[in-house]
Amino acid sequence: MVELRDPHIVKVGIADMNIVKSPSLIRTSGLGSCVGVIVYDEKKELAGLAHVMLPDSSLAKSGSINTAKFADTAIKELVNRLVIKGARASVLKAKMAGGAQMFQFFSGGDMMRIGPRNVEAVRKGLANLNIPIIAEDVGGNSGRTIEFNPKTCLLNIRTVNKGTRNI
Amino acid sequence: MSFIEKINSLHLDVLKEIGNIGAAHAATALSGILNQKIEMSVPNVRIVSFDQMMELAGGPENVVASVFLRLEGDVTGSMFFILSLPAATYFIQQMIGNDSFIFESESPHSEMSLSCLQELGNILSGSYLSSLSDFTNLYLYPSVPSLTIDMVGATISFGLLELSQVSDYAIVIDTVLEKEGDGSGAMNGHFFLLPDPDSFEVIFNSLGVATDG
Numbered sequence: 001m002v003e004l005r006d007p008h009i010v011k012v013g014i015a016d017m018n019i020v021k022s023p024s025l026i027r028t029s030g031l032g033s034c035v036g037v038i039v040y041d042e043k044k045e046l047a048g049l050a051h052v053m054l055p056d057s058s059l060a061k062s063g064s065i066n067t068a069k070f071a072d073t074a075i076k077e078l079v080n081r082l083v084i085k086g087a088r089a090s091v092l093k094a095k096m097a098g099g100a101q102m103f104q105f106f107s108g109g110d111m112m113r114i115g116p117r118n119v120e121a122v123r124k125g126l127a128n129l130n131i132p133i134i135a136e137d138v139g140g141n142s143g144r145t146i147e148f149n150p151k152t153c154l155l156n157i158r159t160v161n162k163g164t165r166n167i
Numbered sequence: 168m169s170f171i172e173k174i175n176s177l178h179l180d181v182l183k184e185i186g187n188i189g190a191a192h193a194a195t196a197l198s199g200i201l202n203q204k205i206e207m208s209v210p211n212v213r214i215v216s217f218d219q220m221m222e223l224a225g226g227p228e229n230v231v232a233s234v235f236l237r238l239e240g241d242v243t244g245s246m247f248f249i250l251s252l253p254a255a256t257y258f259i260q261q262m263i264g265n266d267s268f269i270f271e272s273e274s275p276h277s278e279m280s281l282s283c284l285q286e287l288g289n290i291l292s293g294s295y296l297s298s299l300s301d302f303t304n305l306y307l308y309p310s311v312p313s314l315t316i317d318m319v320g321a322t323i324s325f326g327l328l329e330l331s332q333v334s335d336y337a338i339v340i341d342t343v344l345e346k347e348g349d350g351s352g353a354m355n356g357h358f359f360l361l362p363d364p365d366s367f368e369v370i371f372n373s374l375g376v377a378t379d380g
Contacts, residue, residue: 015217031321032320054331054332061332069335102317102325114328142317143318
């Protein structure tokens with residue numbers, strides 16, 4: 001499909017990640033129980049975004065894994081890639097959004113609580129690397145589209161019912 | 168080895184037939200509810216990446232009404248019945264007999280319209296799955312369907328969780344029900360059936376199709 005895209009916005013798909021430098025923006029659409037985590041170096045205006053689907057790579061039932069899919073591996077990979085691009089590991093900060101509960105069920109297995117589990121896993125992964133979370137918008141039951149500007153370090157969050165806001 | 172690598176064209180045909188039978192029953196049920204003719208498309212069985220899956224339903228940011236249920240029993244998986252907002256308006260109008268009703272302009276949505284959509288999803292997925300169960304002779308227990316009106320990415324990703332532990336691709340059985348004579352593609356409802364990876368072998372075995380060839 002041919003799609004016209006704003007050259008300054010890098011789109012990240014589901015279970016994917018990417019890195020941008022200002023003036024480009026980075027965006028991911030339709031976060032539900034998934035979590036969008038942004039790790040950035042404020043001074044260098046570099047930011048990376050991962051669209052995480054599952055909390056832990058131990059859930060993987062096949063050999064080779066897509067590192068962007070799992071919270072634990074995605075955060076490590078994101079930091080590695082940022083450092084390769086010239087970010088300083090010691091000053092990295094993070095923002096995150098997502099982890100909603102989109103459907104209400106009477107009986108809930110582990111998979112029903114995947115949103116909160118993803119959020120917890122991202123928190124843990126960031127804490128392990130001593131990366132502080134500056135702002136977050138997690139939980140609830142709305143889908144979110146998020147866009148991060150590495151220049152202003154603001155995360156724009158759009159939902160269907162609750163409008164847009166910056167954190 | 169990924170389960171997807173074992174799928175051959177005969178398997179895809181079998182899955183297509185499942186979509187065909189399920190959607191035909193659902194179309195009959197919908198036609199009965201709305202008291203008018205409903206067309207169904209030839210089912211599409213596709214192996215898609217998660218991003219492509221979102222595109223099938225109009226892209227991750229497209230806002231839709233979706234009824235989701237989990238399948239339990241011999242076969243496990245996820246099922247979605249997805250309506251565009253204009254289609255939701257149309258179906259609710261037909262169900263409550265009020266042509267001036269506009270679903271998109273409601274905020275928040277009324278109990279009445281949510282209940283209509285929930286029931287629509289319930290009946291249609293029920294007829295889809297009971298025909299599938301009869302055809303394969305497998306026990307299927309659908310969960311109580313749950314309705315949400317939100318972005319495609321946010322809703323469909325939930326049905327991909329089981330698959331995502333095994334693969335980066337999904338096999339989706341996609342069927343479309345449409346109001347007769349509507350060429351615009353706006354007045355339609357999509358069924359997505361996403362069997363969990365372990366369920367394919369069960370489905371194929373129940374129909375006497377070898378899985379190891």
